[in-house]
Amino acid sequence: MYDVSFDGETVPLGDVQDNPARYVKRLERAKVTPGYAVCLCTTGTAPLQLVIRRYGSLLHLAGWPEGGHRHKKDCDFFKDPNVVKPTDVGDSTAAILATPTGLNVKLDAALTLRETATGSRGSAPSTSTRQSRRSATLLAFLQTLWTEAGLNRWIGAAMSRHWGHCNSQLLAEIGTALINGAEAQNVLHIMRRFDEAHRSEINAEFDAFVSRLTTDKGTTRRGLVLGEVSEVAPTQYGHAIALRQSVRKYYASTGLIEHAQRTHAHAWRAFGDRSARVVALLLVERTSKGHLRVVDLAAMLCSQAFVPCDSIHEVAMANRLVAERRSFVKPVRMSPADDMLPDFILRDTAPETHIEVYGMNGVALYEARKREKQALRAARRIPAVEWDIERQALEEVVLPPSRIASPC
Structure with a gap:
């Protein structure tokens, strides 16, 4: 992994990814002057500028727009210009669009609910357009985000990838996104890698996110939480989901868990298998008692290095490829015409x-x-x-x- 430079200092990119809180002040100064950081993956050429992007209370580094192909191919900021992404199809009615200012996502799940005249809860009314956009499932959004962040790619230069790296890559892509018309940082919380030294900061950041999940005057605001699942355990009233990055519990009905077991069968069967990981995107709302209730979820099976897989046998193959330091990519379906x-x-x-x-x-x-x-x-x-x-x-x-x- 290469070094990056900002605020007069040169540091390993991995350290910035692993310890984002440590570099907040220096990144804030660099964001003002000169307005960017620099990637040092190449030598003898003009420095490759990096975007300094704020998400929540932290700042993260992202590749400069249209400049990904200039980085070395084993650099985290490299973007292969020959790889077609799901967001590159040029369809204005697509559920997930790539725009000059970031991703624009329309989910098939409501993030804001309003009570109707009969007292039932329904989706917030949408603004009509000449041609209605399609909507994406939580799983489609999760898979697309993973691909946009380059986490379906392995460059062969390392033998492991941990959650801190995933978090950094994901935030670099989602930082300026809109999800159902709302700024991503207001409705999506990507769990940080747990660090005992920054426990209070991590908890405060999550508490600030949860505080926005309110029910007031008939309007309920929901949020999305993304993390690695550590356990799904039965409770007196249903099930409790735990994410590896936090001790917090997320409560789901038995019906939802049974539906998830059928819909995400390969991921669900991998719980307890130490060779695999399961990443989940949870749609949650806060109850009157302050608990987080899961109203929908997507679960994605991954290898030990967080490469997405479609079966436990693909996990085994991906783990072998990583162990042998091979360079590979896990393709995702770009369109039904593939x-x-x-x-x-x-x-x-x-x-x-x-x-x-x-x-x-x-x-x-x-x-x-x-x-x-x-x-x-x-x-x-x-x-x-x-x-x-x-x-x-x-x-x-x-x-x-x-x-x-x-x-x-």
């Missing part, structure tokens, strides 16, 4: 190599799709590694050697 979506793409081979993890053998539709993708790869001369989990142990799968000296 005709090729491998489980992983090795980016340190020439040409790039697709990796497929086959775990639903015998299912007619799955087998047909498998044959279709194999034919497409053959026609396009794309090399592939295929792991059939029923016929081969993971350690027996032969991966092509890395042929690119600098990971990408």
